[in-house]
Amino acid sequence: MTAIISGTRPEPPGAWTATLAFGYRAILKVRHVPEQLFDVIAIPVVFTLMFTYLFGGALAGSPGRYLPFLLPGTLVMAVLLVSMYAGIGLNTDVARGITGRFRSLPIWRLAPVAGAVLGDLARYLIAAGLVTALGVIMGYRPPGGAVGTLAGIGLLVAFALCLSWAWTALGLVLRTGQAVMSTGTVVLFPLTLASNVFVQPRTMPGWLQAVVRVNPVSHLVTAERGLLAGHPAPGQIGWVLLAAAVLLAVFAPLTGYLYTRRA
Amino acid sequence: MYGKTYPAVEAEGLRKRFGGATALRGLDLTVPAATIYGLLGPNGAGKTTTVRILATLLRPDGGHAAVLGHDVVREAAAVRRRIALAGQAATVDEDLTGRENLLFVGRLSGLSRSGARARAAELLQAFDLADAGGKPVKAYSGGMRRRLDLAASFIVPAELYFLDEPTTGLDPAARAQVWQIVRAVAQSGSTVLLTTQYLDEADRLADRVAVIGHGTLLAEGTPAALKAEAGKGTLDEVFLALTQDTERGAA
Numbered sequence: 001m002t003a004i005i006s007g008t009r010p011e012p013p014g015a016w017t018a019t020l021a022f023g024y025r026a027i028l029k030v031r032h033v034p035e036q037l038f039d040v041i042a043i044p045v046v047f048t049l050m051f052t053y054l055f056g057g058a059l060a061g062s063p064g065r066y067l068p069f070l071l072p073g074t075l076v077m078a079v080l081l082v083s084m085y086a087g088i089g090l091n092t093d094v095a096r097g098i099t100g101r102f103r104s105l106p107i108w109r110l111a112p113v114a115g116a117v118l119g120d121l122a123r124y125l126i127a128a129g130l131v132t133a134l135g136v137i138m139g140y141r142p143p144g145g146a147v148g149t150l151a152g153i154g155l156l157v158a159f160a161l162c163l164s165w166a167w168t169a170l171g172l173v174l175r176t177g178q179a180v181m182s183t184g185t186v187v188l189f190p191l192t193l194a195s196n197v198f199v200q201p202r203t204m205p206g207w208l209q210a211v212v213r214v215n216p217v218s219h220l221v222t223a224e225r226g227l228l229a230g231h232p233a234p235g236q237i238g239w240v241l242l243a244a245a246v247l248l249a250v251f252a253p254l255t256g257y258l259y260t261r262r263a
Numbered sequence: 264m265y266g267k268t269y270p271a272v273e274a275e276g277l278r279k280r281f282g283g284a285t286a287l288r289g290l291d292l293t294v295p296a297a298t299i300y301g302l303l304g305p306n307g308a309g310k311t312t313t314v315r316i317l318a319t320l321l322r323p324d325g326g327h328a329a330v331l332g333h334d335v336v337r338e339a340a341a342v343r344r345r346i347a348l349a350g351q352a353a354t355v356d357e358d359l360t361g362r363e364n365l366l367f368v369g370r371l372s373g374l375s376r377s378g379a380r381a382r383a384a385e386l387l388q389a390f391d392l393a394d395a396g397g398k399p400v401k402a403y404s405g406g407m408r409r410r411l412d413l414a415a416s417f418i419v420p421a422e423l424y425f426l427d428e429p430t431t432g433l434d435p436a437a438r439a440q441v442w443q444i445v446r447a448v449a450q451s452g453s454t455v456l457l458t459t460q461y462l463d464e465a466d467r468l469a470d471r472v473a474v475i476g477h478g479t480l481l482a483e484g485t486p487a488a489l490k491a492e493a494g495k496g497t498l499d500e501v502f503l504a505l506t507q508d509t510e511r512g513a514a
Contacts, residue, residue, distance in 0.1 A: 003389040004444060005451040006382075009419045010373035012344060021370040029358050032399055097354045101415070104318045104348040104425075105371050106340060 012106035019108070022115020026089070027122050037082065041127050044078035048134055051198055059199060064139060071135040072224035073197030076156060076217065078127045080192065083160045084184035086120050087167030088177045090259075095176065110256055113168060120164050124157045144230035152227035155240060159220060162244035165251035172258035191217045216243055269332035271296045271423045271454035272317055276326030279312050279478075286312040287478040289326065294456055294471075296331075296422075299449045301469030302458040303498075305506055309478040310458040311351055314427045317456070318348045331422055349416035350427030350458070355400055361387060361411050362396040365418060372419040379418075386414040391440075406437035413444060424448060426457040430464060442468055462498040472498070474505050481505045 013021070030037055048070060051059075056066030090113065093099050102112050132149060135142075142149045171180050194208065195217040201209040212218050220243075223236035272294035279287040287309045294300045304310050315321040317330055319339040327334060333341040355364045362383050369379030387396040390410040400408060413429060426445065430438040438461075445455055445468060459465055465472045466486045474481045474489075482489055482505055486498055493501045 003385045004417050004447055005420050005453065006385070007420060009344070009421070010375075010378070013371060013373045018371055021367055025356065025359065025363075025367055028363055032358050032360075096357070097351070098356055100315070100318075100320055101348060101354065101368070102371070103320050104343060104346060105368075106343040106373070107371050111371075 015108035015111060018111035019114045019118060022112050023118035023122075024115075026116055026119020029089070029119075030123060030126070036085070037123055037126065040081045040085070041078055041130055043081060044074040044127075044131055045134060047077065047198075048074040048131065048138070052138060067135065067138055067140045068143075068229070069225070070198065071131070071140050072152065072228050073195075073221045075128060075131045075135075075152070076221050076224055077192050077197060078131045079124050079156050079160045080163070080188055080217070082123050082127045083120065083164045084167050084181060084188070085123060086116055086164035087169075087171030087180045087184065089116055089119075089171070090168050091171035091174065091177045091180050094172065109260060113255055113259055116168065117161060117164055121157065121161060124160050125153070128153045128156060142228040142230075144228045144232075148227050148230050148232075151232070152224050155227060155237060156220070156224060159240055159244045162248040162251075165255050166247055168255040169251050169258055172255065191215060196221055219243070269296070269329070270294060271298075271300075272328065272330055272456065274313075274317070274326065274328035277313065277316060277323045277328060278325035279309075279316065279321065279323050285478055287316075287323070289479060290475065291480050292328075292473060292483075294454060296454050297449070297452055298470040299445060299455045299457065299468055301465035301472040302456060302475065303460075303462065303465055303472055303502060304458075304475040306460070308475045308506075310475065311427055312478075313475070314348075314350075314425050314456070314458060318346060318425050319343055320348075345422045346425060347416040347419075347421035347423075348425045348427070349413050350425070350429050351431075355408065355412050355415055357400045360397050360399050361392050361403070361407075364400060364411060365415060368415045369418045374419065382418055386417060390414040390444075405432050406434065409433060409437070409441070413441065417448070420451075421453060423454045423456065426455060428458050428460065431460065438464070462502055466498045474502060476506045 051070055052063045052067050056063035060066035060069060093112070099112065132153070144152070167180070167184060170183060174180050174183065194211050195215045196212055197217065201212040204212065219236055219239045223233060223240045226233035226236060270293050272292055274290060274292040277287045277290040290309065290313060292313070302310050302313065312321065316323050317328055317335060319335050319342050322336055329335065330342045331345050335342055359367065365383035365386055366379045369382050374382060387393045390413065392407060392410060392414070395403065395407060400411065403411065409429065416424060430441050433441065445457065449455055469486065471483070471485055472489065473483045489501050490496065490498060493504055495501045495504065
């Protein structure tokens with residue numbers, strides 16, 4: 001019984017230490033519940049295989065010629081889908097009541113949220129790494145080389161880190177993790193399909209071309225294609241960075257506000 | 264051991280509404296330092312709301328409360344440095360192992376990496392969880408989970424422990440274990456504020472109890488004094504008499 005109370009209470013941790021502890025917790029969750037992550041990554045993996053071998057010949061003459069077009073798109077798809085987990089995780093924490101413990105601790109108020117976003121970074125890198133590796137196994141050699149590939153993954157991850165704040169805000173508004181997931185899917189799937197991920201919009205009806213052109217996913221995919229192909233398109237990259245900044249500026253404060261109110 | 268010039272809790276006229284429902288309607292509460300204090304009440308009486316306000320998780324709509332001399336709204340950070348919370352209002356992470364949970368809470372409480380490791384091992388031992396430390400909490404029984412939750416709140420010493428229904432759903436052996444822990448904590452000079460639905464628990468464990476119903480204080484005192492005052496033999500009878508009166512009053 002003597003071991004229950006011991007020592008003196010240490011100074012509370014700094015904001016960075018607390019954020020790292022939450023980030024580490026997110027990584028532990030990937031280790032203990034990997035299916036949560038891999039269920040989501042399975043979708044772009046299946047799409048990559050299916051579109052390349054099933055439709056690649058019809059769309060681009062041969063699967064080998066289609067893959068360099070498709071892979072940057074499914075890479076974007078994978079990381080965007082994984083980004084939903086920021087919102088699902090935060091929602092689960094609130095629903096299970098563990099945020100009560102967090103809030104009774106002498107830590108930076110937003111450390112749980114900032115740490116969750118940091119943990120997302122690991123998840124994005126795993127998702128991007130897996131899809132890229134799949135492409136390489138299927139014979140894809142990014143003309144942009146290692147530098148172009150890393151720059152492409154870097155831009156994508158930066159965008160996803162900003163987008164994940166929209167999911168955290170949604171996770172604090174909706175009642176269950178299931179609702180966050182279905183809302184996320186309902187938003188992401190049409191955005192991914194009605195974009196230039198799978199085909200160029202040339203052959204689409206005019207109204208759909210207009211949709212594809214304004215779809216942010218199309219801009220992201222075009223920027224990724226440029227980087228991976230070794231012909232970076234500064235306009236598209238600038239557009240993606242601007243969109244990311246806007247998402248961050250709107251949803252990070254909103255998440256902070258909702259978190260301090262609800263959790 | 265700690266400054267005992269302030270009562271552990273001093274609350275006056277606490278009010279809280281959730282939408283249309285009133286949880287607290289002017290609750291007064293004083294918890295003397297270095298005691299085990301029982302907060303009793305039927306479901307929905309406002310016990311958890313009170314704990315959540317005192318532990319800085321919720322802001323009261325009206326009234327004010329000081330914990331160890333610090334206002335729970337204006338000086339929330341100072342309060343958090345002195346308290347620990349376990350039970351309904353705070354839980355552990357089901358996806359992580361018991362040890363990982365303790366390491367995590369240890370780091371968040373300001374322990375170094377090695378300090379947290381040592382403390383986690385010590386607590387797993389003390390709470391009879393040494394063998395289960397590497398298993399995910401999902402695989403724990405209700406009693407094991409509750410013990411881990413308590414262990415997490417003892418990771419660093421606190422001046423005031425809030426234990427929100429720490430024994431609800433436990434079997435008699437596990438309850439006795441928790442009681443033993445609570446007594447050991449009180450002997451160390453800290454204050455324990457525990458909520459419970461079990462009146463025998465309050466009777467055996469608490470130095471003083473407060474009975475609340477419909478968000479107000481119905482009676483307060485030592486278990487013996489409350490029984491003598493009401494002319495009843497058990498705390499159960501006192502409790503029933505008090506809470507039935509308010510039911511009638513509210514109707």
